[in-house]
Amino acid sequence: VGSSVVIDDILDSLRRRGLRMTPQRRAIVTEILELHGHISAGEVAERVQKRIPGVNASTVYRTLALLEDVGVLSHAHFERGVEYHRSEDASHVHLVCAHCGAHDSLTTAEIKPLERLVRKHHGFLPDLTHFAISGTCRNCQTRAGG
Amino acid sequence: VGSSVVIDDILDSLRRRGLRMTPQRRAIVTEILELHGHISAGEVAERVQKRIPGVNASTVYRTLALLEDVGVLSHAHFERGVEYHRSEDASHVHLVCAHCGAHDSLTTAEIKPLERLVRKHHGFLPDLTHFAISGTCRNCQTRAGG
DNA sequence: GTATATGCAAAGGTTTTGCACAGCC
DNA sequence: GGCTGTGCAAAACCTTTGCATATAC
Numbered sequence: 001v002g003s004s005v006v007i008d009d010i011l012d013s014l015r016r017r018g019l020r021m022t023p024q025r026r027a028i029v030t031e032i033l034e035l036h037g038h039i040s041a042g043e044v045a046e047r048v049q050k051r052i053p054g055v056n057a058s059t060v061y062r063t064l065a066l067l068e069d070v071g072v073l074s075h076a077h078f079e080r081g082v083e084y085h086r087s088e089d090a091s092h093v094h095l096v097c098a099h100c101g102a103h104d105s106l107t108t109a110e111i112k113p114l115e116r117l118v119r120k121h122h123g124f125l126p127d128l129t130h131f132a133i134s135g136t137c138r139n140c141q142t143r144a145g146g
Numbered sequence: 147v148g149s150s151v152v153i154d155d156i157l158d159s160l161r162r163r164g165l166r167m168t169p170q171r172r173a174i175v176t177e178i179l180e181l182h183g184h185i186s187a188g189e190v191a192e193r194v195q196k197r198i199p200g201v202n203a204s205t206v207y208r209t210l211a212l213l214e215d216v217g218v219l220s221h222a223h224f225e226r227g228v229e230y231h232r233s234e235d236a237s238h239v240h241l242v243c244a245h246c247g248a249h250d251s252l253t254t255a256e257i258k259p260l261e262r263l264v265r266k267h268h269g270f271l272p273d274l275t276h277f278a279i280s281g282t283c284r285n286c287q288t289r290a291g292g
Numbered sequence: 293g294t295a296t297a298t299g300c301a302a303a304g305g306t307t308t309t310g311c312a313c314a315g316c317c
Numbered sequence: 318g319g320c321t322g323t324g325c326a327a328a329a330c331c332t333t334t335g336c337a338t339a340t341a342c
Contacts, residue, residue, distance in 0.1 A: 095268065125282045125283075131280060
């Protein structure tokens with residue numbers, strides 16, 4: 001499907017660090033690469049257990065932490081808690097409607113001016129991808145206003 | 147100390163809803179009003195128990211939810227989880243340095259242009275106070291850069 | 293007196309940790 | 318073979334819930 005190449009890249013970067021490749025890790029990495037978006041540790045555990053029954057949740061947690069440490073994954077904060085995503089996919093801001101739960105996102109280009117605004121005022125270099133942005137989507141504004 | 151007037155306002159708004167004022171609630175409200183900033187449910191429980199030993203954590207959770215429902219409190223998301231603050235204090239965005247943990251904030255005036263940017267691109271009306279903004283503070287940028 | 297709030301205890305959920313064993317390199 | 322990763326079990330948190338009792342109004 002094309003993702004196998006990427007998987008091998010990741011496996012290589014793990015090996016380079018003297019880390020080992022196990023069926024469990026491979027399954028976890030595969031699961032996350034096939035997903036475009038974000039996923040909780042619990043969901044990863046569920047899905048991986050469908051591939052390899054018996055994989056323990058603690059293994060999933062440890063592997064996610066490891067992959068984050070290596071730089072393959074990042075986590076972001078949503079209303080329901082922490083979710084993981086490929087670091088490559090980190091370049092967009094999550095907009096979540098507090099009323100209907102709809103997700104939308106800002107692209108890298110759209111984020112830049114936002115970053116600049118925050119930086120100018122406080123010298124603070126924001127990572128707007130790390131926490132979602134809550135609010136009201138266009139649809140829900142219409143409903144509330146009409 | 148001046149906050150007693152505010153407390154009475156809150157107690158009134160509870161009574162108006164047919165809700166009762168108990169020593170526990172009074173202690174919880176007092177604790178939060180004396181704090182300018184944000185605090186986790188666990189911390190509230192700890193502090194309240196110093197005033198009234200024996201107050202149960204479930205009472206604290208229920209009271210916080212109630213106060214949020216009434217509109218006195220709001221919650222926001224930080225790296226370590228959910229924290230509560232007076233709704234009046236909600237008008238600033240939390241900037242948290244991912245490296246040193248330093249907190250800073252944007253004022254209402256500073257938030258406006260940010261909101262406008264997000265709204266223009268997606269019609270999405272953001273509540274930038276609900277999630278913190280992670281990043282690198284000026285100090286930590288200097289250290290990293292130098 | 294009655295409806296509400298509290299305490300208690302238990303349960304549910306998530307995440308972490310210690311340890312013996314299994315398995316990758 | 319040695320070091321790393323895994324499973325298991327338990328624990329540590331955090332938060333919620335059901336129920337009997339206490340209490341504010």
